[in-house]
Amino acid sequence: MENKEQKKAPLRVLLGKPGLDGHDKGAKIIASLLRDAGIEVIYTGLRQSIEQIIAAAIQEDVDIIALSILSGVHLELSRKLLYELNSVTKADLIPVIIGGVIPKQDIKSLKQIGVAEVFPVGSSFDDIIKIFKSYEQKKV
């Protein structure tokens, strides 16, 4: 078990803050949380376009794209991200996780769009870590 764990490269996450919203407390908390859990986090900073986020994700060869969205544009941005990500990465799709102010009724729609996980306000550190760690397990 120990040996197996050691062989694995740490999970790499691109944490993006798309759109113009400047409330990045959540993003920064998640960055610190994941780093403390041994996950590598590349935080893009504010106001990144979807194109910039995809380019960074590919360049940094990340395992997950995580987006923090608080301004209510999560559906539009997720649709755009998944569509463009699909056309760039084809079959080898990078899983996308969304967190932020996400109304309950939108979670289903986000999953239909292809978002892998959604963390609305009130999600616990434990739950977040558990999900991210599950991707670490899946990593070859």
Added chain:
Amino acid sequence: MKEDLKKIKDLKKKWQEKIVDPRLKRYKLAQSPTTFYTPSDLEDFDFTEKVGFPGQYPFTAGNDPVPGWQAMAESQAIASNRFEWGGASSGGAGKYAGFGTPEDYRDYLLRMHKLGRKGGPNFAMDLPTQCGYDSDDDRAMGEVGRVGVAVDTLKDFEVIYEAYTGDIDIDKIASNFTANGAASIIIAMYAALAEKRGIPLEKLRGTPQNDILKEYVGRGTYIFPARPSLRLFRDLLVFSANRLPKMNITSIGGYHMREAGVSREQDLAFSMAIGTEYLKTGVEAGVDIDLFAPKFTFNAFGGSMEFYKEIAFQRAARRMWANILKNRFGAKNPRSMMIRQIMTAHIGCSSTTLQRPLNNLTRAVVGGMAGGMSGGIPFGAMPPWDEPLGLGHSLEAQQLGHDATRILMYEAKLGEVLDPWAGSFFMETLTNEIEKSALEELKKIDEMGGALAAIEKGYMQHAASQGAYKRQKMIENHEQFVVGVNCFAGPTEIDVRTERSVEAVYDLNLTATAEKRKKEGLAKLKAERDNILVEDSLNKLGAAAKNEQENLMPFLIDCVKTYATLQEMCDAMRKEFGTAEPTTI
């Protein structure tokens, strides 16, 4: 006196040993969860120097010996007209709101007028506007009219202000603009609108938020790097001091920084440091401190549920600001030395919970009580209980919030005593402690070269990220409790809900089509305006931006009048100033 203090000290020691320690043992506690203060905790306390009288330096006990809200309380209750303290019919601006296109926002304001809320507009602007982009820019996609109204050109102001004519024309109301990076452009639009209506600038009242430095720490709607942003602040300050005597210059907000994660003491120190930077900017531009400092207001400091500490915070803040103005800047006018703000202590929006959200009303009432005991109105309406449920407070939540204020005023009579904690061994000690920590932090920032330098170094931004993570960890680790979130959240607890009618303010059908409608309107305007005039004014703005000594306000007003767009003006300045780089961690 000294003898008495010694006696008390001895007695306290005995009490600790004989009474307290056995209890702690019984509860198996290493440290007492309680504190008891005596006169010996407050040795060498000079009441006149540290507290003084309400309305007098150092304003610890409050700005006003007879606050208007208390003076008018009885007549207001008898008349029972709709009266929202701190806004609307009290002569100020109405509730912070805004959405969709200028037409949507205008219609909303007209609806509010019909409900008796005739205060001036208190603009929430959408993110593209706040960040210096037009509705037709790619970066604005999905955000047009979303968290506020979309403003691209003077035309938009003309449409919005169709709601304000006659007995509520813009020389009779106050307008508030939550604009920071774009504040100078927004004020240029307001000035141009007044000119078009034949209203002298001298009559305009209102407040731009115009607190750009805190945007780099929390909230994040900056456009240019911090240094040139401070130049724009200077230009607006000088223009305002000379031409807009009734307009405030800035509304400084520690609130956003605390919400972003900085501690209570950092909130205080950073706010003082940022305020000092603005004051310095005005003085260095050659404006008399007593001419412009009275036009500084404070939006709010951050709040929390910690009742005692938030009261002490407000007392310490007033004393510190007064001290800075008097001793560091040599202000003579007492009005220069006051922290003018709409409310004092309150809870933070981040104190509210999505879980069992009606509890947020209880929380806001606690904040309102702290407000009433710290030199302000007992404002129980901040924020309405449904704050975490999404954009747009319901009318019911607003009603309950305003009723909370009224109950605290009329039934609990919180306004009867000024600074009720004055002289308390406990509260004076706590006030001193908070002031001392904040002064230490302020000294650190001074040594870095002031707020601008501290922001350029990323110091304040770092403090916010660290603090936010720390606070969240404390909740996760049960070092701090939030009812219904990390305790008392079991299956036997009952969720309580109530009706919410979110007024058509945030009509989803309107917001869904806002972007399309706004873009069409903008395209039409761009085709119809005199583009040679536009270009000429933008070139002049760009040239003026190159010369640091030049005041950009007249140039911005000239641009605005040609119907140049907000982004066109920002782009002209971006060429000189650059774009703010996002801080990463």
